[in-house]
Amino acid sequence: MRSGGPKARIAVIPGDGIGTEVTPQAVKVLKAVAATANRPLEFVEFDWGADKYLREGITLPPGAVEMLRDEFDAILFGALGDPRVPSNQHAADILLGLRFKLDLYVNARPVELLHNRLTPLRDRTEKDIRLVVIRENTEGLYAGVGGFFKKGTPDEIAIQEDVNSRKGVERIIRYAFEHARQNGLKRLCMSDKSNAMTFAHGLWQRVFKELREEYTDIDSRHLYIDTLAMEIVRDPRQFDVIVTCNLKIEHHGRGKHRSEWVSDSLSGIFEPVHGSAPNLAGKGIANPLGSVLASAMMLDFLGWGPEANALRHAVRAALHENYVTPDLGGDKRTEEVGEWVAKKAGNKFAVQT
Incomplete structure (x- = not known):
């Protein structure tokens, strides 16, 4: 309602x-x-x-x-x-x-510097840090697919599956593009670890490349999550919207002010x-x-x-x-x-x- x-x-x-x-x-x-x-x-x-x-x-x-x-x-x-x-x-x-x-399925986390004294980044002011991180909220590792084999023994094996559906990936990336367009934001970054998680994040890559053709008014690019971690500290001004899966963005999410699930x-x-x-x-x-x-x-x-x-x-x-x-x-x-x-x-x- x-x-x-x-x-x-x-x-x-x-x-x-x-x-x-x-x-x-x-x-x-x-x-x-x-x-x-x-x-x-x-x-x-x-x-x-x-x-x-x-x-x-x-x-x-x-x-x-x-x-x-x-x-x-x-x-x-x-x-x-x-x-x-x-x-x-x-x-x-x-x-x-x-x-x-x-x-x-949407977890949106605004990242905004509200006072200059609150950032450890040198020479960064309130106008330099203003972006939104959008993460997928219902799939990935949080789907809870996995189990134990020989639990409690020296030979124990634990498996946790990263579950990504085309529907889930497409709707969160599309949401991010729409958020950018509706709010007059010009830059979108999709981040993953597809160089290591070739199947799960290969799907993210393919869907992103398809959808970006529908949003040519948005300057979109891809960064691996470890590169994003460096770039967001080096120069946060280059980001307006970041979209990724739920686990990867946890690296950046903690301690930010607020979030919404929609x-x-x-x-x-x-x-x-x-x-x-x-x-x-x-x-x-x-x-x-x-x-x-x-x-x-x-x-x-x-x-x-x-x-x-x-x-x-x-x-x-x-x-x-x-x-x-x-x-x-x-x-x-x-x-x-x-x-x-x-x-x-x-x-x-x-x-x-």
């Missing part, structure tokens, strides 16, 4: 650890902007996470996926992972359950990319800005562009005024940052309109 209208219904899944601390701050910011914009925004919170799993043995309740698909416009997600569940079975059931059952059926999950950080939970110092930026992506997804821009403006203002948590060099607590950003975002939207 996605109404595309003035009203939206949001499912909120804070999850575990600092997810339960940063997500309420994002909701606070969203409520502030929605109130100023006079847009009805309804939030329904679900307690799916380690506590519920340990208490009731439940990860995703029966019918949960269908309910999220049919009754909500988007899902705002926190983080999953808890040391009390060493296997992280609950996290796998929830995350992979939603990913596969909602067919959330599908053709209008479902979408929006989350900060950081984990549950159980070592930080309960200390009140978790950084909520990633969750706020994920919320801005969600508003874009809903068609609420001015409201999304107000959130991004507020985050930039917090960074420039150093009203941030200790990880970014500030001395503010999680709730203080949330309150400040909510007020700034609401005021910014009022000025915009």
